[in-house]
Amino acid sequence: xxISAPLSSGISAEAVRRRLHGQRFDLPGIxxxxxxxLSLLFSLVVLGVLVxxxxxxxxxxxxxxxxxxxxxxxxFAASESGIAQALRGTLWIGVFVVALAFPFGIGAAVYLEExxxxxxxxxxxxxxxxxxxxxxxxVYGILGFAVFVKTLSGLTxxxxxxxxxxxxxxxxxxxxxxxxxxxxxxxxxxxxxGGYGLGATRWEVTRTQVLPYAxxxxxxxxxxxxxxxxxxxxxxxLVGAVVGRLGSNPGLFDIGSLDQRFTALPIVITYWAGxxxxxxxxxxxxxxxxxxxxxxxxxxAAILMRNRYESKRG
Amino acid sequence: MSRPRGTTVxxxxxxxxxxxxxxxxxxxxxxxxxxxxxxxxxEDVSVYYGGFRAVRNVDLAIGQQEITAxxxxxxxxxxxxxxxxxxxxxxxxxxxxxxxxxxxxxNLYEDGVNPVEVRRRIGMVFQKPNPFxxxxxxxxxxxxxxxxxDGDMDELVEQALRRAALWxxxxxxxxxxxxxxxxxxxxRLCIARALAVxxxxxxxxxxxxxxxxxxxxxxxxxxxxxxxxxTIIIVTHNMQQAARVSDRCAFFTAEVNETSDTRTGxxxxxxxxxxxxxxPADERTENYVTGRFG
Amino acid sequence: MAQLITSQPGPxxxxxxxxxDPRRMRKETVVRGLLFAAAATSIIISGLIVYxxxxxxxxxxxxxxxxxxxxxxxxxxxxxxxxxxxLVGSLIVTxxxxxVAGPIGLGAGIYLSEYASAxxxxxxxxxxxxxxxxxxxVVGFFxLTFISPEIIQRFREATPQQTMAAAGIGVAILIIPLVASxxxxxxxSVPRSLREASYGLGARKVTTVGKVVLPAAVSGLVAAFIVxxxxxxxxxxxxxxxxxxxxxxxxxxxxxxxxxxxxxxxASIASGTDSVVGEALTFQSLFFVGAILFVITLALxxxxxxxxxxxxERY
Ligand SMILES: Nc1ncnc2c1ncn2[C@@H]1O[C@H](COP(=O)(O)OP(=O)(O)OP(=O)(O)O)[C@@H](O)[C@H]1O
Ligand SMILES: [Mg+2]
Numbered sequence: 003x004x005i006s007a008p009l010s011s012g013i014s015a016e017a018v019r020r021r022l023h024g025q026r027f028d029l030p031g032i033x034x035x036x037x038x039x040l041s042l043l044f045s046l047v048v049l050g051v052l053v054x055x056x057x058x059x060x061x062x063x064x065x066x067x068x069x070x071x072x073x074x075x076x077x078f079a080a081s082e083s084g085i086a087q088a089l090r091g092t093l094w095i096g097v098f099v100v101a102l103a104f105p106f107g108i109g110a111a112v113y114l115e116e117x118x119x120x121x122x123x124x125x126x127x128x129x130x131x132x133x134x135x136x137x138x139x140x141v142y143g144i145l146g147f148a149v150f151v152k153t154l155s156g157l158t159x160x161x162x163x164x165x166x167x168x169x170x171x172x173x174x175x176x177x178x179x180x181x182x183x184x185x186x187x188x189x190x191x192x193x194x195x196g197g198y199g200l201g202a203t204r205w206e207v208t209r210t211q212v213l214p215y216a217x218x219x220x221x222x223x224x225x226x227x228x229x230x231x232x233x234x235x236x237x238x239x240l241v242g243a244v245v246g247r248l249g250s251n252p253g254l255f256d257i258g259s260l261d262q263r264f265t266a267l268p269i270v271i272t273y274w275a276g277x278x279x280x281x282x283x284x285x286x287x288x289x290x291x292x293x294x295x296x297x298x299x300x301x302x303a304a305i306l307m308r309n310r311y312e313s314k315r316g
Numbered sequence: 317m318s319r320p321r322g323t324t325v326x327x328x329x330x331x332x333x334x335x336x337x338x339x340x341x342x343x344x345x346x347x348x349x350x351x352x353x354x355x356x357x358x359e360d361v362s363v364y365y366g367g368f369r370a371v372r373n374v375d376l377a378i379g380q381q382e383i384t385a386x387x388x389x390x391x392x393x394x395x396x397x398x399x400x401x402x403x404x405x406x407x408x409x410x411x412x413x414x415x416x417x418x419x420x421x422x423n424l425y426e427d428g429v430n431p432v433e434v435r436r437r438i439g440m441v442f443q444k445p446n447p448f449x450x451x452x453x454x455x456x457x458x459x460x461x462x463x464x465x466d467g468d469m470d471e472l473v474e475q476a477l478r479r480a481a482l483w484x485x486x487x488x489x490x491x492x493x494x495x496x497x498x499x500x501x502x503x504r505l506c507i508a509r510a511l512a513v514x515x516x517x518x519x520x521x522x523x524x525x526x527x528x529x530x531x532x533x534x535x536x537x538x539x540x541x542x543x544x545x546x547t548i549i550i551v552t553h554n555m556q557q558a559a560r561v562s563d564r565c566a567f568f569t570a571e572v573n574e575t576s577d578t579r580t581g582x583x584x585x586x587x588x589x590x591x592x593x594x595x596p597a598d599e600r601t602e603n604y605v606t607g608r609f610g
Numbered sequence: 611m612a613q614l615i616t617s618q619p620g621p622x623x624x625x626x627x628x629x630x631d632p633r634r635m636r637k638e639t640v641v642r643g644l645l646f647a648a649a650a651t652s653i654i655i656s657g658l659i660v661y662x663x664x665x666x667x668x669x670x671x672x673x674x675x676x677x678x679x680x681x682x683x684x685x686x687x688x689x690x691x692x693x694x695x696x697l698v699g700s701l702i703v704t705x706x707x708x709x710v711a712g713p714i715g716l717g718a719g720i721y722l723s724e725y726a727s728a729x730x731x732x733x734x735x736x737x738x739x740x741x742x743x744x745x746x747x748v749v750g751f752f753x754l755t756f757i758s759p760e761i762i763q764r765f766r767e768a769t770p771q772q773t774m775a776a777a778g779i780g781v782a783i784l785i786i787p788l789v790a791s792x793x794x795x796x797x798x799s800v801p802r803s804l805r806e807a808s809y810g811l812g813a814r815k816v817t818t819v820g821k822v823v824l825p826a827a828v829s830g831l832v833a834a835f836i837v838x839x840x841x842x843x844x845x846x847x848x849x850x851x852x853x854x855x856x857x858x859x860x861x862x863x864x865x866x867x868x869x870x871x872x873x874x875x876x877a878s879i880a881s882g883t884d885s886v887v888g889e890a891l892t893f894q895s896l897f898f899v900g901a902i903l904f905v906i907t908l909a910l911x912x913x914x915x916x917x918x919x920x921x922x923e924r925y
Contacts, residue, residue, distance in 0.1 A: 031816045038725060041717025042734060045790070048783055049741045052752050059755070109648030117645055120409055129915075131652045136837070136911035137904065138844025140873050141659060143880070144900045148662030172655055179652070192446035196506070198407060200459040200513055201436030203634055205641040210458070211448060226743065233745025236846035236877060245881040268747045268847070275751045275851050283755065290748050301743035305736045420623035430630035437628075464631070 056294065059287030071288060076247045076270065080281030085289055087248050091163050091266035092232055092296075098167025099174060099231045104224050106171075107178025111220075114179070115186040116208050135176035142173040143240025151241055159261020161242025166264065169237050174227035181223025185216040218311040225304035229297045235268035243269045267293045352379035354420075355517060355547045356401060361415035363396050363405065370396045371581035374415070376566060378517075383539060383548045385558040385589065388568035388604070393581025394551040397568070398519050401549065402438035403431035436463055438517040439510035444526050445502035447494035447509075452477075452486050455494045455505060459513035472512060480508030481538050500531025504538065511542070518542075520550040524557065536561050555605055558589065565592040567601045663904060666897035674891055674898075684870055685858035686879055686892040695861045696899060699774065700871040702863070703849055704842040706778025707785060711838060714782070715789025716831065722790065723797040724819050742787035750851030753780030758852065766866065772854025774862075774869040780848040785838045792837060796830020797823055799921055833917035840910035844903060846873035856881075872899045 063071055074084020110131075118124040146169030150158045158164040189212050197207035213220075239245060244265045252259035265273075267289060274286040358376035362369055371393035378384050386394040396405070403424060405411040417424045424434060436459075448455050456473040465472070473490070477483040482504045486497070494505055503523055510518055520539075524532040532554075539548060539561050552558050558565055566586040570579040585592065585601045596602045674691065684695040718738065722731055758776040763769050800823050808818040824831070850856065854868030856878040862869045870878075879896045 028814060028816075031814055034816045034819075035725060038717045038721040041714040042721040042726075042790075044714050045718060045738045045741050045786055046734065048786075049737065049744075051756070052744070052748070052783075055752065055756050056748070106648045106651055109645045110652060113642075113645035113649040117642055118649070127649050127652060130656055132915060133908060133911055134652060134655060136840055136907060136914075137659065138846070138873065138907055140844065140846045140876055141663075141900055141904050141907075144876075144897060145655070145659050145662045147880075148665075149658050175655070176652065192442070192444065193448060194407075195404070195440075195442060196446045196448060196509075197458075198404065199402070199435060199440035199442070200462070200509065201432050201434075202459075202462045203432050203638045205638050206462045206634075210462070215449065229743055233743075233747070235745070235747045236850075236873070239877050240880045242880075268745055271747045271751060272847065272851060275747070275754060276856075286751055290751060293745060294748060297743055297745055298740055301740050302736070305739050309732070309736065419628075422623055422625045422628060424628075426625060428625055429628040430635065432634070433628050433630035436630075464634075 053294070056287045056290050060284055060289075060291045063284050063288035064291070071285075072292075075251045076265075078247070080279060080285050083282075083285060085267065085270055085292065087251050088265050088267045088270040088289070089292075090252070090254050091166070091243065091264045091269070092293075093254065094163045094260065094264075095167045095170050095238075095266060096228060096232055098164070099171045099228055102168065102171035103175045103178050103227060103231075107175050107224070107227075108182050108220060110175075110179045111182035111186055112208055112213070115183050116204060116212060131176050131179050135180060138236075139173055139234055140236040140240060142169055143237035145169065145172065146237055146241040161263050162261045163264040163266075164260050166238050166241045166243055166266070169241050170231040170234055173234065173237055174231045177230070178224055178227045181226070182216070182220045185219025185223065186212060188219060189215045218307060222304040222308040225300050225307075229300040229304070232300075233268055233293060233297045235266075235272050238266055238269055239272070245269055245273045267296075352382055354378070355380045357416075357418045357421075359416045359418075361397075361400065361413060361417060363393065363400060364410075364412045364414070365408070366410040368578055369580050371568070371583075374583045376583065376586055378547065378549060379564070380547050381544060382563040383543055383550060383561055385562035385565045386549065386551045386568060387553070387555070387558050387565060388581070388584075389570065390553075391579060391581075392568040392570040394568055395521055396581070398521055398549060398551050399440075401517070401519055402435045402440055404435070404440065406431050436513050437515050438519060439513065439515035441503070441506050441510055441518060441520040441523045443522040445499055445506050447497070447502050447505055449493065449495060451491045452494050452497070452505065453490040455509050456512045459509060463513055465513070476508040476512035477505075479511050479542060480504045481534065481541070482508055498531070500527050500534060503527060503531070503535060507535070507538065511546075515546070517547045517549070520548065522551050522553060525553065532557070555593075555607070559593050562589045565589045567592065567596075567598075567604060569600055569604070659904070663897055663901040666894045667901040670891055670894035670898040673894075683858060683860040684875055686875070686895045687858070687882075689891070690858070691891070691895050691898075692861065693899075693902070695859055696870060696872045696875050697902075698861065698863060699853075699859065699869040700843050700873070702774045702865050702869060703778045703781060703845075703853065703871055704839060706775055706865055707781035707842040707845075708835065708838060710779055710782035711785045711789050711842075712835060715786045715834070715838070716793050718786065718790040719793030719797065719834075720819060720824075723794045724815070724823060738787045738790055741783070742791075744784075746784055746845060746847040747851065749780045749783050750777075750848040752783075753777060753848060753852035762866070769866050770854065770868055772852060772868045773866050774849075774853050775865040777849045777853035777871075778865065780852050781842045781845050784845060784848065785841050788841060789834050789838050792834035793827070793831050796827040796834065796921055799830065800826040827921070829917045829920040833914045833921070836910050836914035836917065840907045840914070843871075843910075844873060844907050846877050849874040850877045872903050875899055876903075 070082075071084045072089070073086050074082060075086055077083045114124065114128060118127075146165055150165035150168050151160050154165075158168070193211040193215060194207050197211045202210070242263070244263055248263065248265045250259070250262055252262070271286055271289050271293065274282045274289065354377055356376070356378035358374055358378075361374045362372040364370065374397060376384075386398060388394055396411075399405045400413055400417055401419075401424075405413065413425060419434075419438070422429070448458060450458070453473055456476050457469050460469065460472055474483060474487075477486060482501060485501060486492075486505075489496075494502065497505060503526075507518070507523075524535050527535065536557065539550070542548075550558075550562065564587065567584045568581050569584050570581050572579055585596060585598045587597070592601060593605050596605065678689060679691045679693050681690055681692040683690055683692050722735065726734070753776045754771065757779050758769075758771045758773065761779075762773065762776055763771070769775075804822055804826055805818055808822045813821070849871045850873070853871065853874060855862075855870045856874065859868070859870035876896050876899050879892060
C-alpha cells in the first residue's frame with residue numbers, strides 16, 4: 003500500500019483505478035455475446051424438440067405393440083403394419099457398406115498417405131475424392147440405377163438390396179477415405195521412422211505401427227459413414243427400393259433373396275410420411291425413432307470415442 | 317542364427333588405404349598394423365533435396381568397431397549424411413544422392429540392393445527416444461519378428477536388453493508399456509531394440525540431446541561397452557561427448573553459396589579424435605572445437 | 611538358437627546379401643498393388659457417374675422439343691419439361707435454407723471459436739455433430755409435421771402444409787452444423803498473434819472479432835457458404851417430403867406455396883409406377899436434371915476448394 007501514492011503527477015490512485023476499470027457496461031459486447039450464444043443453442047433446441055416431438059408421436063405404437071411393429075410387414079391398415087422388411091433392407095445395406103466401403107476406403111487412404119508418390123496421378127486422385135464427397139446423394143442413385151440395376155442386372159438381380167447396398171457403399175466411400183486419411187496423417191512420424199530404421203517394409207510399418215495408432219480415428223470415421231448410409235433414402239429411391247407396400251418378407255438372413263425387390267427404413271418413412279391417414283403419422287414417428295436410435299447411437303458412440311482418444315493423446 | 321554370406325574374394329581394405337586425398341588420409345602416427353578394416357567408404361557424395369544441395373563432395377572412411385563422430389554447426393548436413401548410410405533418405409521423396417557409399421565393398425545404392433535389408437544390417441537410433449506404443453518386450457521383439465529371425469524370443473529380448481544395460485531395470489516389467497520408462501531408459505530401449513535385429517553398424521543421431529547429464533553418461537558408457545562388437549557413427553553437438561567417446565571425428569560446416577541464398581554442407585576435416593581436438597589441421601575446425609564458432 | 615552372435619560380415623559381403631527376403635518383397639509389391647487399386651477405384655466411380663449421366667442425357671437433349679424445356683411447368687409424364695420451374699424451386703429452397711442456416715451457423719461457429727470455454731466446447735460440439743447425423747428423411751418429416759403447422763402456419767394460417775419455406779427451414783437444420791464447423795475451422799486458423807495485436811491496442815472482444823478475426827477468415831467463411839449452398843441444392847428427401855408437388859408443378863416463385871426442386875423431381879419420377887408411363891422422354895428427363903445438378907454442385911465444390919486452399923496457403 004505504501005507505493006500506491008502518486009509520486010509526482012497529480013493523479014490520485016482512485017482516478018487511475020477508475021480508468022483501468024473502464025466502462026463496466028459494454029452493451030454491444032453483451033448483445034453480440036448473447037446473440038452468438040443463442041445461435042449456438044439453436045441446434046441443441048432443435049435437436050431436443052425434434053427428438054421429443056418424434057418420440058412422443060411414436061410412443062403409442064411402442065407402448066401398444068412394440069413386438070408386432072418390429073416383426074410386422076407393410077399392410078393397408080396402420081394398426082397391422084410393421085417394419086420387418088425395412089429392418090432387413092437396412093441391415094443388409096449396412097453389411098454391404100461394411101464389406102465394401104470400409105476395406106476400399108481404408109486401403110485408399112493408406113495408399114494416399116503412406117505409399118503414393120507426389121505426382122500428377124496422386125493429385126488427380128486426391129482432388130477427385132474431395133469432389134466425389136460433394137456429389138449429391140441422388141446423383142449416386144443415378145449411378146446405382148444405370149450401373150447396378152441396368153448394366154449389371156445379371157449380377158445384382160436389378161432393383162435389389164445388392165444394387166442398393168453397393169450404391170450406398172460407393173456413396174460413403176469418399177467420406178471413409180477422407181476421415182481415414184486424416185487419422186493416418188495424425189500418426190507421429192517417429193513411429194514410422196522407428197519401424198523403417200529396424201528394417202521394416204512399408205507395409206510392415208503400416209500394419210504394425212500406423213494402422214494400430216490410427217485405428218480409433220479410422221473407426222470413428224467409418225462408424226459415422228455407416229450411420230450416414232443407414233439413414234440415406236434418395237439413392238435407394240433411384241435404385242428402385244419399393245416406396246409402397248412390399249409383398250415379400252424373406253427372413254432376415256435369407257441370402258438367396260438378396261436379388262429380390264426390397265425396402266429400407268428411410269424408404270418406409272418416406273412412404274408413410276406421404277400417406278394421408280393420421281394413423282400412419284404415429285407409425286412414421288415410430289419408424290423414425292427406430293432409425294434415430296440406430297443412427298444417433300452410432301454417431302454418439304463414434305464422437306465420444308474420438309474425443310476420448312483425442313484428449314488421451316493430447 | 318546365421319545369415320548367408322558371400323564367398324567372393326576377400327578384400328582387406330583398410331581405412332588408412334582408402335583415401336587418396338591428403339587431408340583425409342588418416343593420421344599416420346601409430347596406425348599401420350593397427351588400422352581397422354573398412355566398413356563404409358564414402359566417395360564424393362553430394363545429397364540434394366529437390367534442387368537444393370544440402371551437402372557436397374564428402375569423402376569418408378568408417379572403420380570397423382570404431383566410433384566415428386560427426387560434429388558441426390546446425391544445418392550443415394550431419395543428419396542428412398548419416399541417413400545416407402542406411403538409406404533412410406529414400407523415404408524422403410525429394411532426396412537424391414550422388415557419389416558412392418560402399419559397404420564392405422558393395423555400393424549401397426546399386427541396383428538390386430534393398431533398403432529394407434540395408435536397414436536391418438545398419439540400425440538407427442534417433443534424436444528423440446521413439447519407443448513404439450507397445451510393451452517393453454514387444455518393442456524389442458518387433459525387429460526380430462518382422463525380420464522373421466527364428467529362435468527363442470525371450471532369450472533374444474533378454475540379451476538385447478542386457479547389452480543395452482537395461483535388463484536389470486526392466487526385467488520385472490517387460491509387459492509394461494515402454495512409454496512408462498524415463499527418457500534415458502527409453503533411449504536405451506531404442507538402442508536395445510536396434511541391437512535385437514543383430515546389426516553390424518549403429519547410426520545415432522544426437523541420441524543424448526533429449527536427456528539429462530546422468531542419462532547421457534549411461535548412454536556414453538553403453539557405447540563404450542558395445543563398441544567392441546559394433547561399428548558406431550554418432551552425430552553430436554556436444555564437443556565433450558565427441559571427444560570422450562569417439563575414435564574418429566568428422567567436422568562438417570556449411571558454406572554460403574554465392575549465387576543463391578542457400579547453404580551447403582561440406583566436410584572440413586576428418587581425423588583421429590585426439591588429433592582433431594588437440595591439433596586440428598584446419599583453422600575452422602580449431603575455431604569450432606574451441607567454441608569460437610557455431 | 612536365438613543368440614546375438616554379432617556376425618560381422620567381414621570382407622566378402624556381396625550385393626546378393628543386401629537383396630532381402632524375396633517373399634517379403636513380393637508381399638510388399640502385392641500389397642502396394644492392392645492399395646493402389648483401392649485408391650484408383652475413386653477414379654472409376656467418377657467415370658461411372660459421368661457414364662451414367664451422359665447416355666440418357668444425350669438421348670433427351672437430342673430428341674426433346676426445346677420449346678417444352680422452357681415452357682409452362684414441369685410435368686414430365688405429360689411431356690412438359692420446363693427446367694426453370696425446377697431451377698427456381700431449388701433456388702428458393704436453397705436461399706431460404708441459407709438465410710436461416712447462414713447467420714445461425716456462423717454465429718455458432720464464432721461462439722465456438724472465439725467465446726466458448728473449453729468445457730462448453732466439449733459438451734456442445736458433439737451435440738452439434740450429432741445433429742449433423744440426423745437423416746434427412748427424419749428432418750423432412752419434422753418439417754412437415756412440426757415446422758409447418760407449429761411455426762409457419764402460426765404466422766400465416768392460410769399457408770398450405772407443404773411449402774418450399776418449410777422445406778427450406780428443414781434444409782437449414784441439416785446444414786447448420788456444416789456451416790458452424792467450417793466457419794469455426796476458418797476462424798481458428800487465424801493466427802493468435804493477429805488477435806493479440808488487436809487486444810494489445812486496447813480493442814474490445816467484439817471489435818477484435820468483427821474487425822480482425824472475421825476479415826482474416828473471410829476466405830474460409832465464403833467456402834463454408836458455398837459448401838452449404840451445394841449441400842442444400844443437392845438435398846432431396848426434405849424437399850420430397852415437405853415441399854409437396856411431387857408429380858409436377860407449375861412455375862412458382864412464392865416460398866409459401868408448394869414447389870418442386872430438381873432433386874424432388876428426380877425422386878418422384880423414380881418412385882412412380884415401375885414402368886414410367888406417359889411421354890417417351892420422362893425417364894430420360896431424370897438423367898437430364900441429374901446432369902444439371904451434378905454440374906452445378908461440382909462447380910460449387912471446386913470453387914469452395916479454392917477458397918479453402920487460400921486459407922491454408924495464407925497461414
Ligand atoms: N526433408 C528435407 N527437405 C528439404 N530440406 C531438408 C530436409 N531435411 C533437411 N533439409 C535441409 O538440409 C540441410 C541440412 O540439414 P540436416 O538436418 O542434415 O542438418 P544437421 O547438420 O543435422 O543440423 P542439426 O544439427 O540442426 O540437426 C538444412 O539446410 C536443412 O534445412
Ligand atoms: Mg540433425
